[in-house]
Amino acid sequence: xxxxxxxxxxxxxxxxxxxxxxxxxxxxxxxxxxxxxxxxxxxxxxxxxxxxxxxxxxxxxxxxxxxxxxxxxxxxxxxxxxxxxxxxxxxxxxxxxxxxxxxxxxxxxxxxxxxxxxxxxxxxxxxxxxxxxxxx
Numbered sequence: 001x002x003x004x005x006x007x008x009x010x011x012x013x014x015x016x017x018x019x020x021x022x023x024x025x026x027x028x029x030x031x032x033x034x035x036x037x038x039x040x041x042x043x044x045x046x047x048x049x050x051x052x053x054x055x056x057x058x059x060x061x062x063x064x065x066x067x068x069x070x071x072x073x074x075x076x077x078x079x080x081x082x083x084x085x086x087x088x089x090x091x092x093x094x095x096x097x098x099x100x101x102x103x104x105x106x107x108x109x110x111x112x113x114x115x116x117x118x119x120x121x122x123x124x125x126x127x128x129x130x131x132x133x134x135x136x
Contacts (some may be wrong), residue, residue: 014016014091025076025079025080025096027055027079027125028075028076028079028080029076031072031075032072034071034077035068035072036069039065039068039069039072042061042062042065043062043065044061046061047136055114056118057118057119060111060115060118061111063107063111064108064111064112066107067104067108068104068108068109069105069106070103070104070107071100071101071105072102072112073099073100074097074101074104077089078097089096
């Protein structure tokens with residue numbers, strides 16, 4: 001993600017007069033508010049409904065939402081680093097950002113894979129074992 005933001009920053013800042021020191025924090029704030037609001041609504045729907053609380057797919061969706069919130073919290077740091085064109089947030093923040101990015105990506109991949117397996121088992125519950133030689 002930081003490479004894409006840096007590339008966008010370099011292309012747009014050399015071709016236009018847009019000040020990214022003002023635009024990037026605003027984009028970050030809007031993304032954070034909309035994303036946080038959407039995930040909060042998802043949590044409210046899934047946690048308040050007693051039928052969905054016990055379903056495995058709901059637990060995986062909540063897990064995916066939590067990982068996505070972690071990714072949203074790293075967005076301001078990435079955008080600030082891109083707008084400064086230099087990392088001015090310190091070494092500890094850099095390490096924490098890398099750790100959070102790795103954890104959230106890992107949790108998102110695992111949750112999506114588990115949801116895929118769960119959906120496959122729902123769609124194809126009666127799959128047969130492979131045929132033996134005598135059946136062929």
